[in-house]
Amino acid sequence: MNKEKLKVDPIKNGTVIDHIIAGKALQVAEILNIGNSDNEIMLGLNLLSRKMGKKDIIKIENREITKQEANSIALISPTATLIIINEYKVIKKFGIVIPKKIKNHIVCPNSNCITNIEQVKTKFELAGNNPIEVRCFYCEKKYYIEEVKFSF
């Protein structure tokens, strides 16, 4: 029997976000704003994974994650997979796509960038996939995703 399954109960209807990079689940939860919802939520942190060594997992009862929400997750954990569950059955399973353009969600780490000085929404473009890098549309500096902060 799979030990992972023993640790987190199955859900009847909703979304399972699996293969989240270990330690990132709380950030993903923040993006999805699930702390303020009434849905039943299960969070698994640092679970053993054959694929990843360690991983986090989130199960959300009665909520289907939208594509836009999934793309936001991709920035933090591109490894994540989404599983939509209906009556305990997997009805959809998909990997998430890192968006090519990211508006408004990344704070530019360059303190001399105009986005940190004037009231202007940030725009970033995907500049590398492995590892993930993003480039500020304004100051043109490039950063690893781990170097940036998010604002949702």
Place this chain on the structure above:
Amino acid sequence: MKNLISMRDVNTQDILKLIDLAEKIETKKCKPDMSGKLAALLFFEPSTRTHFSFETAVKKLGGNSFSMSGTGSTSVKKGETLSDTLMTISMYADIIVMRHVIEGSARFASEIVNIPVINAGDGTNQHPSQAMLDLYSIKKTQNTLSNLTVGMVGDLRLGRTVHSLAQALSDFNPTFYFASPKHLQMPKYIKDDLDERNIKYEEIEDIKEVMSELDIMYVTRIQKERFAVLEDYEKVKDSYIITKKLLEGVKSNFKVLHPLPRVNEITKEVDDTEFAYYFQQARNGVFMRQAIITEILKLKY
């Protein structure tokens, strides 16, 4: 071309078109007419050469301009936001030429005003009109832009001209040697761009090793104003000095370029050699800036 903000936006076709137009203007094969148009030359960060070069270009085109240099006598000092300053100026002028210490400021300006914007330097980021005049100078001295070996010397980390030029030359299969003190090396994001485009480059500490291979040596000043601590500046300021002796054995087509102003990185004796080209380069700047304004304002010629 609606604005000139970054060399990342300029394609090979644009580059060749602007060089062709600058050449026609220089050789008086055409005379664009800017009469009745007004340029706002907004140098929030003071500059001599770029400012005067644009001012000269506007005058030679028959246009008018008004300027600011520094923010001392403006409402910026009273706390006005950059966007308010730009919006107001855009009510008066037909084109904005802008230098600002904040990176991305020119891109931001181009988004909020409805007149064209030319970036005359935004912090350590881009200086595209300089890159274009450098390309024009290289084309004039080498008769081509393709397959050249270019050495860049000095402060490659903070000097925006080398960033723009490296990107601009990438369309023409160059080989680069980047000679700089270790902590002033070309930034990773520029090198990543070069890697993506399979451009050959090598980082070296001493330009001497490769002098005989170079077609162009592009020298930059170690910029005092970019250092927070004066001692750090003193440590590196004499690191890369070009002397007449260093030029012994270079190729006959070899030229030394420098965006100016220089401090001590090229000795005065080099000025008298056939290899010095930096003052002609400054002159080329006027023709290139005339070409850029002509293209952006779609002036008749």
